[in-house]
Amino acid sequence: MTAGCVEKNNSTQNREKAKLDFFENVFNENNIESQVFEIDPNRDTLLIGDKGTQIKILANNFLIPSEDSSKTILIELKEVTEHSDWVLGNLTTIESFPINYQQLDPLICEKMLYVNAISNGHSLDIDTSIGIGIIMPTDSVNEDFLSIRKGVNSDSLIRWEPIQNKIIENASAMSAAGYRIVKYRTTSRNFPDEDLNRDDLTEQETIRRTKWIFNQSTKVGDTLIHDTLYYQNYNDTIPFDVYFSYVEDIRLDSNAVFNFGDYSDFVRDVVWRNWNKDNNDFFQTNYLLRIKESGWISLNRFLGYTPKGSNTLRTSSVILEIENGSDFDYVYTSLLFNDGNVYIPGHQRKNGKFDFFLDFDYEAHEGAYRSLPRGNATAIVAAYKDGMPYFAIHQFKMESKNYISCELEQTSLSKITEILKEKCDD
Numbered sequence: 001m002t003a004g005c006v007e008k009n010n011s012t013q014n015r016e017k018a019k020l021d022f023f024e025n026v027f028n029e030n031n032i033e034s035q036v037f038e039i040d041p042n043r044d045t046l047l048i049g050d051k052g053t054q055i056k057i058l059a060n061n062f063l064i065p066s067e068d069s070s071k072t073i074l075i076e077l078k079e080v081t082e083h084s085d086w087v088l089g090n091l092t093t094i095e096s097f098p099i100n101y102q103q104l105d106p107l108i109c110e111k112m113l114y115v116n117a118i119s120n121g122h123s124l125d126i127d128t129s130i131g132i133g134i135i136m137p138t139d140s141v142n143e144d145f146l147s148i149r150k151g152v153n154s155d156s157l158i159r160w161e162p163i164q165n166k167i168i169e170n171a172s173a174m175s176a177a178g179y180r181i182v183k184y185r186t187t188s189r190n191f192p193d194e195d196l197n198r199d200d201l202t203e204q205e206t207i208r209r210t211k212w213i214f215n216q217s218t219k220v221g222d223t224l225i226h227d228t229l230y231y232q233n234y235n236d237t238i239p240f241d242v243y244f245s246y247v248e249d250i251r252l253d254s255n256a257v258f259n260f261g262d263y264s265d266f267v268r269d270v271v272w273r274n275w276n277k278d279n280n281d282f283f284q285t286n287y288l289l290r291i292k293e294s295g296w297i298s299l300n301r302f303l304g305y306t307p308k309g310s311n312t313l314r315t316s317s318v319i320l321e322i323e324n325g326s327d328f329d330y331v332y333t334s335l336l337f338n339d340g341n342v343y344i345p346g347h348q349r350k351n352g353k354f355d356f357f358l359d360f361d362y363e364a365h366e367g368a369y370r371s372l373p374r375g376n377a378t379a380i381v382a383a384y385k386d387g388m389p390y391f392a393i394h395q396f397k398m399e400s401k402n403y404i405s406c407e408l409e410q411t412s413l414s415k416i417t418e419i420l421k422e423k424c425d426d
Contacts, residue, residue: 011329018330022384023090023156026413027332029078029114031088037075041117046273051079053113056133056266062117062124070119078114083336084420086112086343087380092334093300093343094358096152096161104358106342106372107160110146110299111136111287117294126292131167133266134289134297141170141284145305148289151296157345160298169267169288174216176263176271177280179256182213183249186226189242196243201226209245219278222247250277266290303342303371312340315369316398320346320354320379321405328383328390328408336380336424337398340373374398378424382416383408391416393423 039045041062047055055077062073080091086109093109113136117124126132146168149160186196186209198206205226212224226243252275257268267288274282291297303313318335325331333346333354346354357370381392392406 014329018328018384019156019332022330022332022382026382026384026389026416027088027090029089029091031413031417032078032080032085032114035077035079037077038072039075040071041073047075047077049077049079051081052137053077053079054133054135055115056135056269058130058132058265061127061130061132062119063127064119064124068119073124074118076114076116076118080112080114082421083338083343083424083426084417087334087336087420087424088417090156091151091158091296091343092345093298093341094157094159094345096149096154096159104159106303106344106358107149107298107300108303108305108341109343110301110341111138112296112298114151114296115291115294123294126294128292131264131266131290131292133169133264133270134287134291135270136287136289136299138285138287141287143168143170145301147300148291149298149300150293151298158296160300163291163293167264167290169264169270169290170283172261172263172267173271173288174280174283176257176261176267177252177275177283178216179253179260180214180277181251181253182218182247183251184213184245184247186243186245189244191241201243205243212245213247216280218247218250220247220250252277264290303373312374313371314374314398314400316372316400316402317369318356318372318377318379318398318402318404320356320381321352321403322354322381322392323405323407325352325408328385331381331383331408334380336378337373337375338378338424338426339375342373369400372398377402379404379406380420381406381408389413389416391419393419395423 035049037047039057041064042059044059045057047057055075080086080089085091091112093107095105095107115134147162148168150163151158152161186201187194188196201209209224212218223244223246226245257263257271270288276282287299320333322331331348334343335346335356336343344356344358346356348354357368375398377396377398379394383390388410389412390408391411392408394404394406396402396404
């Protein structure tokens with residue numbers, strides 16, 4: 001073997017060891033706090049995380065080996081709600097496999113969490129005929145092009161692949177919540193103690209009242225004013241009168257929810273616990289998922305998704321130079337788009353610089369472009385050497401061409417965490 005080959009092999013081995021050391025000591029899933037619950041697997045259980053995530057576990061939800069005599073199992077939950085969690089946990093938002101040649105596609109991540117069931121130190125499978133229910137709080141539910149994906153660790157990076165055993169249950173829950181029994185009165189201003197008959201309203205007003213009563217936004221106390229009608233006696237002493245309807249009470253039609261419609265037990269439980277006669281906002285501010293696989297779960301959209309009337313992407317190139325990068329056997333780079341909910345890893349080029357084309361098998365020329373989110377971006381650089389982490393961060397506004405540089409400085413993981421929370425979280 002020639003001296004050049006030996007040097008190259010040693011360089012590769014050093015890089016792989018440095019890479020392993022980095023992910024074991026700096027960015028990894030252990031940086032995200034775990035919440036552990038002990039439950040009886042033979043009973044229905046509702047778990048609520050510190051950040052609002054709810055997990056509905058039905059009796060016998062998990063496949064427990066017959067030789068396992070444990071009376072309780074553990075449920076581990078990690079709630080990822082901040083961009084700093086993505087970085088600290090090494091939770092990039094990229095496809096699990098290339099769609100276009102060798103180039104990977106970024107994903108827009110809406111929500112992300114980890115859930116696992118453990119007995120005697122071993123993970124348990126979910127009974128796919130039941131599934132477990134997940135309720136994830138959000139500002140506003142938007143199911144357009146939304147998919148549930150599971151995280152797969154590939155070459156020290158989390159990638160997200162579609163899963164079949166998943167259901168977004170929001171539409172079913174809204175349908176079930178629509179089974180309401182509305183108690184109302186139709187009366188008049190002059191005779192408020194008397195109920196009017198159906199024949200007292202015109203056909204048009206009767207139809208209007210029916211639509212109003214069954215509108216999901218109608219609440220207890222709401223009033224519908226009908227057409228003004230005139231009453232006259234032979235002396236013309238009774239002035240005109242006003243007919244109106246108002247809602248006295250609304251309740252959930254439990255018979256319909258539990259006996260009509262193809263609803264899962266999870267949906268019935270969610271509707272029964274969270275249905276509110278005065279407000280159905282719960283179903284517009286929480287994603288309802290039924291999953292049949294444990295591990296990392298995320299709600300994603302393809303990068304090309306653009307809400308109507310918006311332009312969220314631009315063709316850009318980003319080249320990053322680390323001034324003291326040659327001092328390290330392995331340097332990890334990543335790019336966070338704070339406004340776009342996208343987080344992607346970098347790729348080291350032959351000249352030592354880094355790009356973010358997400359093509360790890362082909363080196364594009366430095367002037368090459370790809371679609372990336374508009375707005376503010378944060379370049380994050382980290383390394384690990386001699387038992388100490390090194391770190392650099394650079395924030396900039398995306399232009400068509402972006403050439404940036406930084407220098408790694410020795411620090412601590414606690415300091416990195418502090419900086420990331422300050423710079424990256426909303």
